[in-house]
Amino acid sequence: MKNWFKSFSLPQLVDALLPVLATLAALFIGAIMLLLMGANPITAYSALLAGAFGNSNALADTVVKATPLLLVGLGICIAFRGGVTNIGGEGQFVAGALSATVVGLWLPEQSGWLVIPLGMLAGLLGGALWGGIPGILKAYFNVNEILSTIMMNQIAVQLMNFLLIGPLIDPLQLERSSRIPQTARLAHAFDLPRLAPTRLHLGAALAVGLAILVYILLWRTTLGYRIRAVGLNPHASRYAGIKVPQHIVLSLLLSGALAGLAGAVQVYGLHHRMFTDGSATGFTGNAGFNGIVAALFGQLHPLGVIPASFFFGGLLVGANKLQRAVQVPAALITTLNGLVVIFVVSSELWRKKRAQQRLSAASIAPPAPQREEVPV
Amino acid sequence: MIGDLFSARVIIGILASGIRLATPYLYAGLGETISQRSGVLNLGVEGQMLMGAFAGFYVALTTGNLWLALLAAGLVGALMGLLMAFVSINLQAKQGISGIGFYLFGLGLSDLLFQKLLGRVETVSGFAPLHFPWLSDLPVVGKIFFQHNILVYIAFALVPLTWFLLNRTTLGLKIRAVGENPDAADSLGVSVSRVRYFTVTLGGTLSGVAGASLSIALLNVFQQNLTSGLGFIAVALVYFGGWKPGGVLIGALLFSMVNALQLWVQTLGIPIPSEMAVMMPYLLTIVALVLAGQRSQAPSALTKSFNRE
Numbered sequence: 001m002k003n004w005f006k007s008f009s010l011p012q013l014v015d016a017l018l019p020v021l022a023t024l025a026a027l028f029i030g031a032i033m034l035l036l037m038g039a040n041p042i043t044a045y046s047a048l049l050a051g052a053f054g055n056s057n058a059l060a061d062t063v064v065k066a067t068p069l070l071l072v073g074l075g076i077c078i079a080f081r082g083g084v085t086n087i088g089g090e091g092q093f094v095a096g097a098l099s100a101t102v103v104g105l106w107l108p109e110q111s112g113w114l115v116i117p118l119g120m121l122a123g124l125l126g127g128a129l130w131g132g133i134p135g136i137l138k139a140y141f142n143v144n145e146i147l148s149t150i151m152m153n154q155i156a157v158q159l160m161n162f163l164l165i166g167p168l169i170d171p172l173q174l175e176r177s178s179r180i181p182q183t184a185r186l187a188h189a190f191d192l193p194r195l196a197p198t199r200l201h202l203g204a205a206l207a208v209g210l211a212i213l214v215y216i217l218l219w220r221t222t223l224g225y226r227i228r229a230v231g232l233n234p235h236a237s238r239y240a241g242i243k244v245p246q247h248i249v250l251s252l253l254l255s256g257a258l259a260g261l262a263g264a265v266q267v268y269g270l271h272h273r274m275f276t277d278g279s280a281t282g283f284t285g286n287a288g289f290n291g292i293v294a295a296l297f298g299q300l301h302p303l304g305v306i307p308a309s310f311f312f313g314g315l316l317v318g319a320n321k322l323q324r325a326v327q328v329p330a331a332l333i334t335t336l337n338g339l340v341v342i343f344v345v346s347s348e349l350w351r352k353k354r355a356q357q358r359l360s361a362a363s364i365a366p367p368a369p370q371r372e373e374v375p376v
Numbered sequence: 377m378i379g380d381l382f383s384a385r386v387i388i389g390i391l392a393s394g395i396r397l398a399t400p401y402l403y404a405g406l407g408e409t410i411s412q413r414s415g416v417l418n419l420g421v422e423g424q425m426l427m428g429a430f431a432g433f434y435v436a437l438t439t440g441n442l443w444l445a446l447l448a449a450g451l452v453g454a455l456m457g458l459l460m461a462f463v464s465i466n467l468q469a470k471q472g473i474s475g476i477g478f479y480l481f482g483l484g485l486s487d488l489l490f491q492k493l494l495g496r497v498e499t500v501s502g503f504a505p506l507h508f509p510w511l512s513d514l515p516v517v518g519k520i521f522f523q524h525n526i527l528v529y530i531a532f533a534l535v536p537l538t539w540f541l542l543n544r545t546t547l548g549l550k551i552r553a554v555g556e557n558p559d560a561a562d563s564l565g566v567s568v569s570r571v572r573y574f575t576v577t578l579g580g581t582l583s584g585v586a587g588a589s590l591s592i593a594l595l596n597v598f599q600q601n602l603t604s605g606l607g608f609i610a611v612a613l614v615y616f617g618g619w620k621p622g623g624v625l626i627g628a629l630l631f632s633m634v635n636a637l638q639l640w641v642q643t644l645g646i647p648i649p650s651e652m653a654v655m656m657p658y659l660l661t662i663v664a665l666v667l668a669g670q671r672s673q674a675p676s677a678l679t680k681s682f683n684r685e
Contacts, residue, residue, distance in 0.1 A: 137662065141666045147611070147612050147615050147661075150609075151612060151661055153605070154608075154658045155658045158654050158658075165649075279604045280605070289479070290480075328488075329487065329492060332484065335480070338484060339481060342481065345463070345477065346474070347467075
């Protein structure tokens with residue numbers, strides 16, 4: 001945080017603004033696409049802004065949409081800082097949501113004061129399990145985590161489909177023999193407190209609180225320092241006496257836990273049940289991947305992910321308004337999210353070159369202390 | 377009812393659909409194998425497949441010419457591959473993450489175009505099953521092996537062709553050299569970036585065709601997120617198969633046979649949780665990766681961008 005406020009040189013300022021520039025570039029390409037589809041980009045984007053931030057209901061929806069992105073994004077910060085590519089957010093989200101739902105269905109008569117914390121804990125644990133397994137596989141069996149997290153995503157989806165069609169199916173669905181794959185609604189006592197009449201629920205505050213905690217963890221504790229050291233240079237870390245495998249497991253485990261919590265919050269705060277259309281996205285709304293977008297936009301800084309997820313939550317909410325205003329499908333926003341990711345990772349080369357130039361300009365002998373780089 | 381599963385008719389049906397369903401895994405998996413052997417992890421396969429599937433479907437629907445549709449799918453995939461190559465080679469972007477960007481891009485754009493240009497789920501008459509004289513009429517064997525559409529046979533033919541390309545041609549030697557030791561390859565005068573441009577673009581082309589094999593040959597429809605994770609599995613198959621075309625073939629058949637089993641279980645209404653069966657290949661892939669992990673045959677330069685300095 002502190003170095004954010006130090007006096008900036010112009011190139012440093014540009015570095016800091018790179019994600020914003022990347023997003024502007026994506027929005028510019030979006031404008032061209034809108035023109036090609038015969039829509040006025042200005043009308044479209046103003047509808048999008050109004051839909052996302054225009055009134056208190058829109059703002060509340062934006063925050064609700066941003067909450068899972070923030071939680072998943074915080075996990076991505078830990079993983080990417082720790083040098084592991086966690087793309088299992090979808091599976092971890094589902095695993096967390098499933099665990100939390102089971103707790104809610106299992107204790108229907110209990111008080112919310114007991115069940116809500118238990119449900120959140122179950123979400124954390126479910127996600128931690130789903131992230132921890134790839135962590136152990138990477139640290140001790142040399143299994144690429146990109147692959148194992150993809151596999152874990154698919155396993156979570158099949159497990160969800162199995163449970164929601166079978167053991168966890170809403171008894172009402174069986175009575176009506178409509179067999180829609182969803183669970184019963186959880187008891188109203190377990191709904192996260194919400195700011196009526198909007199859909200804004202307590203999950204958002206929880207997520208912001210956790211962002212601060214993750215910041216403290218990563219930058220103010222020895223553990224966080226070690227996680228980042230392993231991410232920057234595992235070999236040097238090993239010589240420095242850091243137990244590299246443990247920290248790899250831990251980054252993936254924490255990362256998964258936060259995505260799992262996002263799933264639990266989604267169940268208790270928003271949907272109050274689980275449902276499936278057979279794919280992961282049907283329930284997650286692609287939060288596992290969009291959380292990566294938010295994390296990259298926030299420069300893998302936990303506090304940066306707060307405004308980033310708010311912005312991308314807004315884009316997703318505003319997309320529906322855009323669709324109604326100019327008859328352009330909301331899928332445009334998914335397309336632009338993809339472009340943002342591509343542009344942000346592509347601009348890393350430029351950032352690295354600037355960093356090298358600054359080092360050589362300072363004419364320090366070769367083994368100079370390297371500026372901290374975002375391990376993207 | 378569960379006994380139905382073991383009747384000759386059903387077993388033949390499962391084997392035949394299993395072979396058919398291996399098609400998209402083979403195109404995408406073999407393309408990814410070539411790309412990874414040169415050191416580039418293309419995680420955007422899913423996005424490329426979706427774009428290819430849409431392009432193929434749209435051209436088939438509007439022109440009725442299936443080969444033109446296939447060409448369109450391949451070209452769109454190639455274009456996406458070319459962009460991936462530029463981002464990975466020239467801009468040296470971290471491949472695992474840029475691939476997610478291409479996935480989201482393809483997922484969004486194919487859906488956008490689908491809603492804008494078609495608006496609803498339609499069907500086309502895709503590639504029809506071939507009829508071989510005598511062979512197709514054989515009992516059992518004919519049904520399992522000789523009543524598929526042309527894209528199925530091309531996919532299987534690509535297995536030995538990819539092996540030949542990688543192991544018996546100069547280009548294949550260059551691909552492997554660039555994937556194992558780009559510095560050495562570079563010092564011997566092989567252009568690392570040119571080889572990688574070729575492999576990633578070829579991989580994209582095959583991913584596009586893989587998508588089209590779904591939309592104009594196997595399912596003959598297009599809808600949002602048609603591939604639903606199939607492209608990611610294709611990437612996993614490369615690891616499962618130890619970066620060898622034959623290994624990819626075994627993995628593709630494993631996944632497709634289990635899929636076929638699940639389809640039949642659902643069709644027959646057998647009350648067994650087929651999701652558990654579908655989970656097996658994923659678990660098996662993880663087990664295979666664990667077993668292979670200690671002596672990983674991954675190309676040494678995989679995901680490492682080459683910087684000539």
